[in-house]
Amino acid sequence: MFRYLSLTTLCDATFVVFLVSWLVTRQIGLVFVIQTIYRYSHMIPKGWNPEEGQFYTERTIHIFLVDLSLLLCLTTVWFYMACMVAVRVLRGLGAEDSRSDDEDEGSPLEDVPEIHTSQMADGGGKGTKDVVSDGGLKKRR
């Protein structure tokens, strides 16, 4: 929505806020939760009494800790991927800034042959549509 209004700064800001909130909640927050379980779960009266809804054994807690650690690993991988996207964007924006001075000569000509080959490969109207949207995206960037 913001992108179509050409508010790229707002777009940048949203992404940064997203990354920061991810770092605080999914990375640090989850570590906090795991640490809390590790340190405080011994407050629970020990015992395995399903009739009373009590399910506390060492093993239960360990299984939960392992599961949450796996979850943490998964979110860490995703966070890394999101950071790589951010890095790529930063580099891409830098490249575009230097490129946009001679905008009309350089970049569109570079893009055109690539578009044609993909169109040939697809060999149809569908390809053309893809090309149009692709070109649009590239120019926006």
Next chain:
Amino acid sequence: MRIPNPLSPETLWAGYPHTLLPALTKFYYLAQLGWWFHQLYVIHSEKPRKDHWQMFSHHILSITLIISSYYMNYTRIGTVVHVFMDFCDILLPVRPTTCVVWIY
């Protein structure tokens, strides 16, 4: 068991078998469970993405954690996990429309 401070982590554990849940907590928990089952269907009905297996294992892990913590009455700490994991998702409806170029 005395609770020194309502914001301390001990509040999550005090009086443990929390067999009675507030209605909203129960709704939130079960809605989460339904959401992850739905997502399990969604990732198999769409075109597979690069992180398909990562997503798949994440959904299975989430479902396992939700069911086990719900069954074993660990819903307080579970709700904290839900809130932490969901907070970013508030920004997701904004992000794909604005920044779709960056992700794909």
